[in-house]
Amino acid sequence: MKNFLLLIVLSLYLHSSFAQNLLQPELEAFYNPALRPFYFGVASGDPQPHSVVIWTKIVPENLGLQQIHWEVATDTLLQNVVQSGTGEADSSSAFTLKLVVENLEAGTHYFYRFQHEGRYSPIGRTKTAPEGEVPLLRFAVVSCANFPSGYFNAFGDLARRNDIDAVLHLGDYIYEYGSGGPRKKKKNFSRPHIPNHEILTLQDYRTRYGQYRLDPQLMEAHRLLPFIVIWDDHELANNSNVSGAQNHDPNSEGSWEQRKAIARQVYFEWLPVHDNPQRSIIRSFRYGGLAELWMLDGRLEGRSPQAKGTGDPALPSASRHMLGEKQTEWLLDGMKNSTARWKIMGNQVIFSPLNDSKVFSRDPSIRMDRWDGYPAERSEIFDFFYKNNLRNIIVVTGDVHTSWAFELTGDPLNPSKYNRKTGMGVTGAEFVTPSVSSFNFDEVVPKFVTWEAKRRFCKKKNNPHLRFLDLNHHGYMTLTLTPERAQADWFFVKTLYEVDYRFKQKGGRYIEYDGNQVKKNKKR
Ligand SMILES: [Fe+2]
Known part of the structure; x- marks a missing residue:
């Protein structure tokens, strides 16, 4: 009887705490x-x-x-x-x-x-996707919205626009940190995370998404625009891969398998993504004859652990993957057989080779989370593009909190493979969106350091394929497609510390259909 009563009391307690949760x-x-x-x-x-x-x-x-x-x-x-x-x-x-x-x-x-x-x-x-001949499409491209870092003015501005077909969210929809992660603290500004500790449990992840979704600007963007979403790492934990993450300690935080399962479950609860038994985010979209879009999972599907640095002997191994064999085959088959004019890869981390040895010489491990850390699989993809003469490929990317435009080429420092002047070796373009709010360069280092970093990145002998770079602004990017050109424009917000819609349009870089150079748009 005593046990029976205990059981009742316990189940009532559990029920009520479950209900409250x-x-x-x-x-x-x-x-x-x-x-x-x-x-x-x-x-x-x-x-x-x-x-x-x-x-x-x-x-x-x-x-x-x-x-x-x-x-x-x-x-x-x-x-x-x-x-x-x-x-x-x-x-x-x-x-x-x-x-x-x-x-x-x-x-x-x-x-x-x-x-x-x-x-x-x-x-x-x-808005449903169009069929047949499509004269114009415009996607908004976003990533990296960190609640404690500032207001989501980018989402608010998107909700005010009426020229967007869909929003491509490339990940870091939430951040798992308690404090919000590394950033300079702004005086008199506070938007703390709920819960105020790093999220680990089902309840933690649900509450964190709930907090983000109560943000009026994000709520309004979701109300007015269809989203096509993929996760990056912070929907789970920093620098995730299939078997672990930089910000996951199995000794104190439990099994990675369990954390992944929770993070996947809650993501599928909160995001308007097509349910499927595997809770996979890998899927494609067709926009009539104008575009086809492949949304990739570079985190949980096939990614091997990050290499330790450029000197790691494992780095070039063909057995290390970002997408994994199955996903790569699906992508490349799809691209080869597609009749769409523009072939778009919705991707998490910078795909283009990026020479940052003159910028981050002290910490080469910083590039190991990008595609530079998975060179064998990337070469396989570029080789396939060249062998099958695939062109008009547009890669859209998030993750780095900064804005970039690259000519898409597999080996930019090899003059027999790429020529900046003639466009030899160019298969398309990569456009990278800035963060909605997560810290970027001038929030962690002094302004003069960001100017110097930009100068070094942009030197032709370091990165001849780099055609636009901004390291200091937040906002979003649009990708505008017509049968003749694919153009990226960047929209930078003036401040994150109040709700504000003073945005500046920058960049304007495009590639023509069958073209092989990323050019600056002169028209405004
Ligand atoms: Fe991020």
Whole structure:
């Protein structure tokens, strides 16, 4: 009897703490009561010509199974409803509802909302991918949004634009750190992480995503634009690979397998990405005849542990991988067989060879997390491009918190393989987006050091294929595609320390179709 009573008391305790955890009490103070129970808003993603994923999450009154009604319409007042239904959300996904809406028209804006027990969510807007001949596409490209580093003005600005087809988020959607990681502290500015320690448990990861998704600028961007997302390392832990991470100590933080499983589960709970049993983010998108997009997993699918430095004898080994054999084959087969004019790789870390020996001479291990740390697999990819005469390849990249444009070439320092003047050896371009808010150069070193670093990076004898570089700004990039050209533009925000929409458009680098040089756009 005593044991029985103990069991009841224990199960009541566990039940109530479980219930409290699911309702995320640490975030309650930040809920907007007008949104109840849809405090985290709505989102859409993975747009295909005839389908799109829509998402919401509720904070219910009780922990039972919850019914949520949804409707999709062609008009902002939701009078012309074309699809509707009722979905179920339960405690296993912390009351997330994510579904694929099918039988939609290609290249069309839709409006959607959810209803639970008589209360309505905000109305979301989304857009399906176009089919056939497509004259123009514009993606916004973002990465590296660290909550304690500053306001998400980049997301806020995207929500104000009406010329974006979809947002490509290339990872570091959240950061796992307690304090927010390395950065210079700004006086009188504080946006601490919740929880205030490094996230490890299922509850920690859920709360952290919840905090980010209560940010009004990110919430509004999700409400108005479809996202196509991939994770990088900080959705798990810094410098992740298949078997571990720089910021994961199995002795004090438990098994890496378990942490990966939790991080994957919570990512799929919060992001409007197509569910699948493997919780894989590897997928492709077709935008009519104009573009095809391959979204890659350079972290958890096949990545070998990072090498120790340029002198590590393991560095050139063909058995070390970034994507792994299966994913590489899928990518290269897809690119070879694609009839799209532009072939786009959505990728985490800098793909182009980057000579930083004159900049980071004291710490060569810094480049080991990039593709420079996996030279054999990268050579295999470039060799395939050259052998099959694949061109018009655009790599879009995040991770480095800074803005770059490269001519895409496998061996830029070898004059028999690449010529800056003639464009020999160029298969396309790589464009790198800055961080939404994570620290970049001038936040960790004095300004004169960033000027000198930029000068050394840009020296023709160091990096002849480098055509644009900015080390000091935050914001986002757009990639504009027409049948004739692929152009990147960078939008830099004036400040991160208040909500602010003073953005400056910079860069403007493009490559022409079948062209072999990255050029500066003169038109404004
Ligand atoms: Fe980052």
